[in-house]
Amino acid sequence: MEPALQLKNITVQYGGFTALDHVDLNIERHTTLGLVGESGSGKSTLARVIAGLIAPDEGEIGLGSQPLKKKRSREQHKNVQMIFQNPDASLNPKHSIRQILSEALLFHRIVERRQVEQRCKELLERVHIEEGALDRYPYEFSGGQRQRIAIARALSVEPSLLIADEPTSALDVSVQRSVLELFHTLKEELNLTMLFISHDLGVIHAISDNVAVMRQGRVIEVNSKSKFFVRPETDYSRELLSAVPRIPTSSRSGGSYEQRI
Numbered sequence: 001m002e003p004a005l006q007l008k009n010i011t012v013q014y015g016g017f018t019a020l021d022h023v024d025l026n027i028e029r030h031t032t033l034g035l036v037g038e039s040g041s042g043k044s045t046l047a048r049v050i051a052g053l054i055a056p057d058e059g060e061i062g063l064g065s066q067p068l069k070k071k072r073s074r075e076q077h078k079n080v081q082m083i084f085q086n087p088d089a090s091l092n093p094k095h096s097i098r099q100i101l102s103e104a105l106l107f108h109r110i111v112e113r114r115q116v117e118q119r120c121k122e123l124l125e126r127v128h129i130e131e132g133a134l135d136r137y138p139y140e141f142s143g144g145q146r147q148r149i150a151i152a153r154a155l156s157v158e159p160s161l162l163i164a165d166e167p168t169s170a171l172d173v174s175v176q177r178s179v180l181e182l183f184h185t186l187k188e189e190l191n192l193t194m195l196f197i198s199h200d201l202g203v204i205h206a207i208s209d210n211v212a213v214m215r216q217g218r219v220i221e222v223n224s225k226s227k228f229f230v231r232p233e234t235d236y237s238r239e240l241l242s243a244v245p246r247i248p249t250s251s252r253s254g255g256s257y258e259q260r261i
């Protein structure tokens with residue numbers, strides 16, 4: 001079976017600057033690929049290309065068996081959902097939570113109109129927000145709760161790929177952990193396929209099955225999580241790992257990164 005996502009030779013230029021330089025990358029179905037790399041290495045640009053927010057100058061994107069062209073169909077848009085660092089990017093402040101969730105359900109014809117209310121409640125339950133939230137507005141919630149609602153919105157349309165771009169880094173440290181735990185639970189329960197971007201290697205260790213490393217617009221290493229954290233292939237990956245304040249206590253155990261989150 002083909003991978004959930006295939007990127008071939010993706011190049012993006014901003015003016016004369018090459019932000020993505022012939023990137024090849026696959027994400028296997030029902031796995032989470034953690035994407036790491038220093039600031040400016042091209043992680044968000046890659047996420048935006050996959051989500052269809054930026055058209056690449058070169059290269060091909062395949063979602064399952066379908067090539068994604070510059071102009072995507074409604075179904076193709078639906079199938080790639082993105083969660084941003086700031087949840088407000090995907091929550092219309094003038095709409096109630098009911099409107100936010102039901103619009104997506106109706107637009108993409110996920111359920112019939114008479115089933116929308118029930119589905120909205122189920123979605124909130126999945127992200128541990130009480131159903132009374134449906135009549136409220138985004139500003140009435142904390143940052144962590146808003147991110148949970150953004151996750152519910154993204155999942156509402158049953159995407160085949162979920163992209164999370166630093167989804168916990170704008171949150172208070174105290175709520176980062178619970179949102180990360182939610183991602184972990186959803187990944188297991190829904191068998192999600194995810195691209196998860198974070199500069200925090202503890203977060204990447206907690207959520208990923210495989211890890212890809214970007215540097216200066218290129219993917220320089222793709223490895224299983226266990227190999228990446230114990231025996232990375234490139235000097236750059238070793239540098240990234242050595243910059244983490246708490247290094248693994250034992251190479252056999254895969255280390256203690258998860259203790260940092």
Ligand SMILES: Nc1ncnc2c1ncn2[C@@H]1O[C@H](COP(=O)(O)OP(=O)(O)OP(=O)(O)O)[C@@H](O)[C@H]1O
Pocket residue numbers: 014015017019037038039040041042043044045046199
């Ligand atoms: N719209 C734009 N116009 C011009 N240059 C851009 C634009 N967006 C990003 N860049 C540049 O492209 C490079 C890659 O940026 P990108 O945001 O993809 O990196 P990143 O790895 O996600 O960084 P960070 O971890 O800081 O978010 C950077 O040098 C950035 O300054």
